[in-house]
Amino acid sequence: AMGEQACQLARAVNYQSAGTVEFLVDSQSNFYFLEMNTRLQVEHPITECITGVDIVQEMLRVAAGHPLSYTQTDIPIKGWAVECRVYAEDPVRYLPSIGLLTKYIEPPVSGNTPDTGVRCDSGIVEGSSISIHYDPMISKLVTYAPTRDEALD
Numbered sequence: 816a817m818g819e820q821a822c823q824l825a826r827a828v829n830y831q832s833a834g835t836v837e838f839l840v841d842s843q844s845n846f847y848f849l850e851m852n853t854r855l856q857v858e859h860p861i862t863e864c865i866t867g868v869d870i871v872q873e874m875l876r877v878a879a880g881h882p883l884s885y886t887q888t889d890i891p892i893k894g895w896a897v898e899c900r901v902y903a904e905d906p907v908r909y910l911p912s913i914g915l916l917t918k919y920i921e922p923p924v925s926g927n928t929p930d931t932g933v934r935c936d937s938g939i940v941e942g943s944s945i946s947i948h949y950d951p952m953i954s955k956l957v958t959y960a961p962t963r964d965e966a967l968d
Contacts, residue, residue, distance in 0.1 A: 864896035911951040
């Protein structure tokens with residue numbers, strides 16, 4: 816029901832690219848529209864893991880004038896994904912912690928695909944400079960598995 820409502824909204828405004836429709840859900844599983852984001856969300860790796868769809872590739876295809884490669888019914892939802900954001904922040908004051916990144920080790924991954932179970936999106940390496948001029952999020956670690964407990968493990 817929620818997915819169909821999201822699709823109806825996109826059709827109503829003739830939206831032709833990837834986007835996110837957000838809802839709030841109450842304790843009785845009633846859902847309420849919150850917002851529609853017509854851009855790539857920072858959480859997009861979660862959707863990519865559980866659907867197998869490369870959302871960035873699809874957005875680039877649409878921007879180049881091509882149709883989406885999928886219809887909503889072509890997209891399965893399989894498994895669970897969990898995203899952890901890694902920040903260069905002072906944990907007491909929640910302010911960016913600038914300077915030289917002296918230690919940074921990413922977990923081993925064998926590619927950023929749902930089949931590997933681990934995805935790490937980052938733009939930094941050990942020795943990078945963390946600037947005050949950018950968001951303090953330095954990477955996103957995503958785990959994927961058939962069950963929620965396995966994804967959290």
